[in-house]
Amino acid sequence: DGATFSEAIDPFTVNNVNYTLTDTVTGIVAPGTVAYADGNMIYYPLNGLAYSTNYTVRIKGGQSGFKDLAGNAMVDDFVIRWTTSANPDTIAPTVTTVKPADLANEVPVNTLVSATFSEAMDPLTMNNANFTIAGVAGLVSFDAPSNTASFKPAINLAENTTYTATVSTGVRDMAGNALASNKVWRFTTFAPVVIIPPPIIPSVNLGTASTYGTFGGTAGMTNMGTLTLINGNIGTTATGTTSITGYHDTGGDIYTETGSNMGAVNGLIHTCTTSTVGPTSASVSAPKCALATQARLDAQTAYLFLAAKPPGANPGANLAGKTLAPGVYTAPSGSFQIEGGNLTLDAQGDANAQFIFQMATTLTVGGPGAAFPQSIVLAGGAQAKNVFWQVGSFATINAGGGGTMAGTIISQAGVSFSTAGNVSIVTLNGRAMSLGASVTLVNTVINVP
Structure with missing residues (x-):
């Protein structure tokens, strides 16, 4: 620390009484020595000053303070304050x-x-x-x-x-x-897994449910978006007038469509309720209700057949990145997911080879997180019509939109594709069927095999 004067100073007035450095808060003096030469005075603290501390410098005026060589005293004390720097960081990061x-x-x-x-x-x-x-x-x-x-x-x-x-x-x-x-x-x-379990006999029979791209069980079906296309029939045994929303079929029936929720069905909608506009708007069609009822019974029969098969191979809970041969696969902890990569199903040249996946609870395709769609890759002659997913509770397919799913999903408690607001199309080469809860599609294309 120091000071520069406007003229030469009487060196006998340069001392620790006329120049002081103190801690502003505590008033404790920072001991040191004072030196003077050519109008410049320097104060040398005896010890290092404290970090992050405010100090007060007082250069004393008046008759007992600093004077020039002619004996003229400074009129008033000169006071300044400043703060020392923070303690430097010397700790290594981890x-x-x-x-x-x-x-x-x-x-x-x-x-x-x-x-x-x-x-x-x-x-x-x-x-x-x-x-x-x-x-x-x-x-x-x-x-x-x-x-x-x-x-x-x-x-x-x-x-x-x-x-x-x-x-x-x-x-x-x-x-x-x-x-x-x-x-x-x-x-x-991960290591690629190719598991070859015993052949599957007999085959899965969907009965009248085979013509449906989606079936909303006893609860109904909802479509959101304008890009949904079902190449097949859809149905539900629900009786509520709002149990089907966002669809129209080739028979002229429209079910609660809006400008932002319109799904095309290249087939018929079989249900036990009335449409908003069209041939079944006045009353329930008994023949369509009978067809829906039978389709649900056939889907339930197929579900029970799949669930009753002896437990198959354990490929691990996450099927991502794996290549599987035909056979029965049982989720080790009740749930299957395909997160972090695609699943390849290799029929090994057998066009009739079947793939059955049994799970006591959920099926989740896509991720990790909602933003990463995953797909089923069919190889070696594998066909979507021969792939079956028996889901004990709920199936969530590519919540972030996009990706291609393959096979018939039969769930006890609902199926959802994508999430409201997503415009990236999810494709299902197969069927999405729920025995109880509803099926929700967002900009989804379903091709019935």
Whole structure:
């Protein structure tokens, strides 16, 4: 600290009485020595000043204060205050979370590898030199709000392979502190699974339900959007006048359509209620109600047949990235999901080969999260008409829209495709049937095989 005067000062007035440095809050004097030369005075604290502390400098005026060489005194005290800098950050940052987790297995081959830090980091140090996956080319990015660096491989990782990820001591926080040591973790991608269970005999018989693209059980059916197209019949045994909304068929019946909710049925709507406009608007069609009732009974018979088959192979709860041969597959914990990749069904050249999936509770296709649609890929002559999903409760198909599903879904408690507001079309080559609760479609195309 110091001061510069307008003229030469009487050196005998330069002392620790006329120049003081004190803690503004406590009034404690910061001891030091005063030096003077050529109109400039410098104060040397004996000890380092405290961080983040406000100090007061007082240069004393008046007859007992500073004077020039002619003996003229400063008129008044000169006072200034200032605050020292904050305590510098010397603590090394740490990596708090990594994804995939260390020693994780069954990691999707399209995974994004990331590391989250304990504090704000210098983005210029987040690069391919400091964040690597051994043997993998990719792009490193950094999200400052979440303090997360991500490594996106240039191509999908290899299946059934262990990878080593490293964040080196080259990364630094905003104060320049480096990691204390390299952060290293390993993970293994999923292995392709080809399971060959015994052949399925006899085949599944849908009866009169085979002509329906969707069946809303005893509750009804709802369409949202203008892109829904059902290439087949639809039906329900519901009797409420609002149990069917957003559909019209080739017979002239319209069920509560609006400008934003219009679904085309390239077949007939068989139901036990009346339409809004059309041939069945005046009264319930007894023949159509009888057809719907029989179709529900046939769907229920098929469901019970599928559920009664002996438990099959256990492919794991998540079917993503797997290639399955014909057979019966039973969900190990009651639910199947296809999240993080597509499912391939390989008939191995047999066009009549069947695939049956049994689950006590739910079926979820799409994800992780709502934004990633997944699909069923049919290979080796596999046909959608020979794929069956027996769902104990509810089926959710590509909630974010998009993707292609295959097979006949028979659920106890409802089916939904996409989510209101999504315009990306979900395609089902098969059937969506619920025995009890309703079926909801959002911009969905169904092709009855």
